[in-house]
Amino acid sequence: MSGAAREGSIPGPLPDIDRLVHEPARFAILAHLYVVEKADFTFLLNQTGLTRGNLSSHMSKLEEAGYIEVEKRFVARKPLTVLKLSEMGRKAFVDYRQQMQQVLEELPQGASEG
Amino acid sequence: MTGNIDLKQIERKAWTSFYQDGLWEFALGLAMMIIWIDMITQDRLEWLMPLAMFAVPLSIYLIKRFVVIPRVGYVKFGGERRARNFKAVAVLVVSVLIGIAMAFAAGGMIPDFHKWLGDNWIPIFFLFKALIIFSLLAWLMDYPPLYYSGTVFALGLGLGSLFNSHLIFLSSWLLILIPGIYMFVRFLMKYPLPTEEAAQ
Numbered sequence: 001m002s003g004a005a006r007e008g009s010i011p012g013p014l015p016d017i018d019r020l021v022h023e024p025a026r027f028a029i030l031a032h033l034y035v036v037e038k039a040d041f042t043f044l045l046n047q048t049g050l051t052r053g054n055l056s057s058h059m060s061k062l063e064e065a066g067y068i069e070v071e072k073r074f075v076a077r078k079p080l081t082v083l084k085l086s087e088m089g090r091k092a093f094v095d096y097r098q099q100m101q102q103v104l105e106e107l108p109q110g111a112s113e114g
Numbered sequence: 115m116t117g118n119i120d121l122k123q124i125e126r127k128a129w130t131s132f133y134q135d136g137l138w139e140f141a142l143g144l145a146m147m148i149i150w151i152d153m154i155t156q157d158r159l160e161w162l163m164p165l166a167m168f169a170v171p172l173s174i175y176l177i178k179r180f181v182v183i184p185r186v187g188y189v190k191f192g193g194e195r196r197a198r199n200f201k202a203v204a205v206l207v208v209s210v211l212i213g214i215a216m217a218f219a220a221g222g223m224i225p226d227f228h229k230w231l232g233d234n235w236i237p238i239f240f241l242f243k244a245l246i247i248f249s250l251l252a253w254l255m256d257y258p259p260l261y262y263s264g265t266v267f268a269l270g271l272g273l274g275s276l277f278n279s280h281l282i283f284l285s286s287w288l289l290i291l292i293p294g295i296y297m298f299v300r301f302l303m304k305y306p307l308p309t310e311e312a313a314q
Contacts, residue, residue, distance in 0.1 A: 036128060043188060
């Protein structure tokens with residue numbers, strides 16, 4: 001990295017921010033799973049306002065990363081997909097919130113506010 | 115994305131979306147309607163009452179299971195909510211037991227119970243009991259509409275018995291059931307039944 005680029009880079013913990021959690025749709029999924037014990041696909045679809053395809057693709061990414069546990073089963077011959085935040089996902093979500101709060105606190109006051 | 119979000123608000127929104135289906139209003143409105151039917155038929159359908167009191171909760175359970183949950187989705191709330199729900203169920207059970215004990219006592223099991231307590235005090239007791247129980251339930255369940263329907267139920271039960279007025283019973287079940295039907299229809303419109311694929 002050049003000196004100029006380094007000078008222009010944002011100080012503090014921002015480079016360490018978890019990009020997987022940072023994406024708004026995935027953040028919404030994690031936030032909803034953080035406050036409940038578990039929920040199914042339909043519930044998250046209603047709560048997050050995401051489309052079916054969007055939720056499905058983000059769900060796969062979070063599952064691949066080990067942030068959520070997905071359980072697929074049949075209830076009365078109908079498929080039921082239940083999602084649960086894993087310990088790793090819980091930690092990632094808490095860390096992300098702390099890091100973001102720290103970044104926001106460390107930001108200098110805007111010129112208009114001064 | 116900012117980490118500065120209100121998780122309590124997200125949890126509360128999830129909670130209310132799962133419970134604002136009007137079923138509590140259905141239960142209370144139908145219970146009051148059964149008492150009203152018993153009153154206007156002058157106890158001719160008294161045999162039907164225990165059956166109806168069993169059928170109402172069963173119907174509510176079946177509607178929740180087969181109409182509400184498939185639309186809103188399945189969710190298991192956290193420990194704090196479950197503990198509050200457990201307390202609400204305990205309050206409800208204790209309340210029903212007190213009600214049954216009072217009904218037996220007033221029905222002649224305790225001789226001179228009416229004379230001892232005074233006829234007018236029994237409906238007043240039920241009014242305040244229902245008022246306290248439903249306010250407690252509304253608070254424990256974090257379900258504000260129950261403050262309204264519980265108060266109407268308590269007033270209807272107490273004043274209806276005190277003045278022996280079927281009009282009070284009629285208006286109270288209508289005042290509870292109509293908002294319940296409105297809430298249920300609004301719920302059905304907000305949460306249409308997802309296709310089988312959408313549930314995956």
